[in-house]
Amino acid sequence: MEVSLFHAALQGLLNIVQLKVFLAMLVGVSIGTFTAVAPQGLGMPLVYAILLPVVIKWEPLTGIALLIGASAVSAICAAYLPVLFGIPGGSGSQATVVDGYPMGKRGEARRALGASFMAGGMGCVIGTLTLLVALPAARPLIYLMGSPELFVVMLWGLSMVAVLAGRRPIKGLIATAFGLLLAMVGQQAQSGIMRFVFDQPYLLDGIAVSIIALALFGIPSALDLALTRLGVEQQPAPLRGSLIDGAKDTLREWWLVVRCSFVGVWVGIVPGLGSQVVDWLAYGHAAQSCKGAKESFGKGDVRGVIAPESANDAKDGGDLITTLLLGFPQGVVTALFIVALLAWGFVPGPEMVKKNADLIYSIIWIQGIAGIIGTLVGFVLAKELARLAGLRYSFMVPILFIFILLGAFSVNRDPVDLLVVVCFGILGYFMKRFGYPRPAMILGLVLGDLMEKYLYRSMASYGFSWLTRPGVILLLVVTVVSFVFTLRGRLVRKTEAGSLSGGAIARAEDDR
Amino acid sequence: MTANFTLFFVVVFLAATRIGWEWPYIAKLMPVYVAAVPGLLLALLQLYRDMTGWEKRRGGGDGGIEMDEVFTTGLDRGTQRRRTLIFFAWFIGGAMAVWLLGIVIALPLLALLYALVEGREKWPVSLLMAAATFLLIWGLFEYLLEMRWPSGALFG
Numbered sequence: 258m259e260v261s262l263f264h265a266a267l268q269g270l271l272n273i274v275q276l277k278v279f280l281a282m283l284v285g286v287s288i289g290t291f292t293a294v295a296p297q298g299l300g301m302p303l304v305y306a307i308l309l310p311v312v313i314k315w316e317p318l319t320g321i322a323l324l325i326g327a328s329a330v331s332a333i334c335a336a337y338l339p340v341l342f343g344i345p346g347g348s349g350s351q352a353t354v355v356d357g358y359p360m361g362k363r364g365e366a367r368r369a370l371g372a373s374f375m376a377g378g379m380g381c382v383i384g385t386l387t388l389l390v391a392l393p394a395a396r397p398l399i400y401l402m403g404s405p406e407l408f409v410v411m412l413w414g415l416s417m418v419a420v421l422a423g424r425r426p427i428k429g430l431i432a433t434a435f436g437l438l439l440a441m442v443g444q445q446a447q448s449g450i451m452r453f454v455f456d457q458p459y460l461l462d463g464i465a466v467s468i469i470a471l472a473l474f475g476i477p478s479a480l481d482l483a484l485t486r487l488g489v490e491q492q493p494a495p496l497r498g499s500l501i502d503g504a505k506d507t508l509r510e511w512w513l514v515v516r517c518s519f520v521g522v523w524v525g526i527v528p529g530l531g532s533q534v535v536d537w538l539a540y541g542h543a544a545q546s547c548k549g550a551k552e553s554f555g556k557g558d559v560r561g562v563i564a565p566e567s568a569n570d571a572k573d574g575g576d577l578i579t580t581l582l583l584g585f586p587q588g589v590v591t592a593l594f595i596v597a598l599l600a601w602g603f604v605p606g607p608e609m610v611k612k613n614a615d616l617i618y619s620i621i622w623i624q625g626i627a628g629i630i631g632t633l634v635g636f637v638l639a640k641e642l643a644r645l646a647g648l649r650y651s652f653m654v655p656i657l658f659i660f661i662l663l664g665a666f667s668v669n670r671d672p673v674d675l676l677v678v679v680c681f682g683i684l685g686y687f688m689k690r691f692g693y694p695r696p697a698m699i700l701g702l703v704l705g706d707l708m709e710k711y712l713y714r715s716m717a718s719y720g721f722s723w724l725t726r727p728g729v730i731l732l733l734v735v736t737v738v739s740f741v742f743t744l745r746g747r748l749v750r751k752t753e754a755g756s757l758s759g760g761a762i763a764r765a766e767d768d769r
Numbered sequence: 770m771t772a773n774f775t776l777f778f779v780v781v782f783l784a785a786t787r788i789g790w791e792w793p794y795i796a797k798l799m800p801v802y803v804a805a806v807p808g809l810l811l812a813l814l815q816l817y818r819d820m821t822g823w824e825k826r827r828g829g830g831d832g833g834i835e836m837d838e839v840f841t842t843g844l845d846r847g848t849q850r851r852r853t854l855i856f857f858a859w860f861i862g863g864a865m866a867v868w869l870l871g872i873v874i875a876l877p878l879l880a881l882l883y884a885l886v887e888g889r890e891k892w893p894v895s896l897l898m899a900a901a902t903f904l905l906i907w908g909l910f911e912y913l914l915e916m917r918w919p920s921g922a923l924f925g
Contacts, residue, residue, distance in 0.1 A: 438800055
């Protein structure tokens, strides 16, 4: 039964005012903070892949609180590694290195971190507010979407994921097709036909997405740690300066935070863009629009930290808009979140907007509250978290091994899981080495089932005439136009940000 | 080497097309027509580009943005290869140990040996890591969550 959005928002808030839900959110915030700070290796995709088999056995809201609590704060504290070690702390904080590391070496690490926490917290709140406004604004449009339109939206998203975000579009499309193919393993629900099962009972229900994601992201990340021997062969910059100065810097640059946050929200909404570009786009925008940026950016300008960090956090709000309202994930984390929602019996997209609006609002509330808590944690525990960032690889690699093997084995408790995790770990290593984007494969894998379901429903209900529906035609035109437009390289170019920040990056690298 | 990896995708898509070709239309629509056939054509195109060094001539890519994370270690090729092989030996060894000994014994043992041998940590630190791992697996999963892990193949 449908309820008014106001009541849904109120109910959504009441849902999370339960001790176990709130505790789960706090545990999620702790995990997310540790993930952001811990030496390069633990990323949110890996954390989601580890948590997924555990939380899908919980009550939905408790599990959601843990997952969203973790992802909401993961970007807020992501500046430790860029500022202290001069290496990206995650995919969305690569640009922070350019100005954060020179600040760290200059004895202003705490100021850079303070600016990053404050910018991250403000970005998170702006992203969440946008999400809050998007639901009532988009609801009438969403109600017009049926299976044919949703199929085309996913097709559009996948084509954009593969082409727009990759330097190597063909490899992106190959990875997507491979993911789609893997999604087809097992018994088809519609016809009962066994596809790619090879008489193996293990393959009857397909291969668990969480095992593939664990292996694909976990193994190469652990390998990076083992290769660089972080904490042993690389030492951090000293933690000096004042956190409050950084927070004041951010408040003084509030308009930059607002602008970059909307860059983040936009990146979150557009299919295919993601955390790999959000920081560079915001940094490029700041380098273009800030006074005196040409001289100071790359030499430790605090605005070069504020811009990417605010955008990176606001992006999560944009991500959730398409994930929850259209059922299309914008990255690996939201793809795995959709897997969890499906396991609990919720179908993200119009169906969830109609039937579970209160749950969507609970997610929004958790996202906002967790972001604020994450910011406070960053300020209060800055010194302790900095120690965590210096954790040696000899601790981190076995921890990753343990969680990868534990996570994989806990799905079915079948020794074949171990073989699968090893095989996909090796595949992940080669994909990363040879430039085949792993996120494209995961998106294909997660969306494969949904796309087939929507396509089947469309064909069963309308035959080929679904192609003549106005919404489908409009979306197909958008798909083709954006595909062609992107292939011609006119939509987004890193070179734009790169040319602005290129000198800065070179300067930062020279300084090391 | 890049061409060899692309060849892997060619073989997979070719096999998927061959296997799925006999299925009824409803079953092969997605795997064959949407995934395998386009995938095969793209993989063949990529194979041609790899074999002719097309990307290198064009400066390593198409001028867009890296979708996946890019992380350069700054190590020489020999060190990188040696450390990679050692890493995979540890991981595969760990997976085999889980199969043979069971997860409750294998993972603490893996933590102990990795910290001691590869990480060159001191005995007390390594033992502490092993104990923490044991507490996590046995204490949290087996005792508190009552999640029974299967015993290893060696113990029947």
